[in-house]
Amino acid sequence: MAGAVTALVAACGPSAAAGPTASPRTATAPAATVPATGPASAPPTPSAAASAPAPAATPARDPADARTRESTLSIPAAGVSGLRVVPYEGTTDDVPGTRIQDRGHAASPYGKRGGVGPGQVGNFLVTAHRLSAGGPLRDLPAVGEGDTVTVAVDGVQYTYEITATRKTSFRSQRSLDEQRAAVPGSPGAPPTQAMITISTCATPEDHAEGNFWSDAQGNPEHRIDKIGVLRRTTTAP
DSSP states (O other), X not given: OOSOOOOOOOOOOHHHHHSOOOOOOOOOOOOOOOOOOOOTTSOOOOOHHHHSOOOXXXXXXXXXXXXXXXXXXXXXXXXXXXXXXXXXXXXXXXXXXHHHHHTTOEEXXXXXXXXXXXXXXXXXXXXXXXXXXXXXXXXXXXXXXXOEEEEEETTEXXXXXXXXXXXXXXXXXXXXXHHHSSSTTOXXXXXXXXXXXXXXXXXXXXXXXXXXOBOTTOOBSEEEEEEEEEEEEEXXX
16 A cells, blocks of 8 residues: 555443444643842842642644644544544554543544654544544544545545545554554555555454453553555635
């Protein structure tokens, strides 16, 4: 497979394993207080706010980096419309990514162990829950080859065509490397086109087979990945 933009929309929280299937969802640090200065002979007394350590600032989004911009995902064949995709630096279904998914959003990792941004050459990874947090990707398994998905960001719409389905095992590093590769399924291969990997958990399938293994985040062993290739880019009028 040439370039890969993989939107991995998966990961199931602990509640996914036991709870019933939910309906899909369409889905600075404060400035330190400057102490007042008393008479010239009296040294200023620092305030509690000034002496306390400032909380860590939230990393700023770089508007010049497409990987850090939020987007929305629509998958007509799965009944998904305008699902919020939140980018973060990390890897698929890690702790920060799972926290984003637990809020009912999709998560898109970038950086050394993540993917690229919408429309970029490489693998655009998107993951979201299938059962918990509203189950935004409940019907992802129904998406087939030839179906289209769209990603909208900053007035531009990227349309991908689904070309393959694969199963990823969280108990196999090789399988994870293939999922997260710049060219899905081919770790180390140089990407030549924009692709997307949308991933969600295979909890019902695993449990039906008697496989109840899960990791620390509650992710089951397997996830279902839908891989697509960018076919069209349009600009909103």
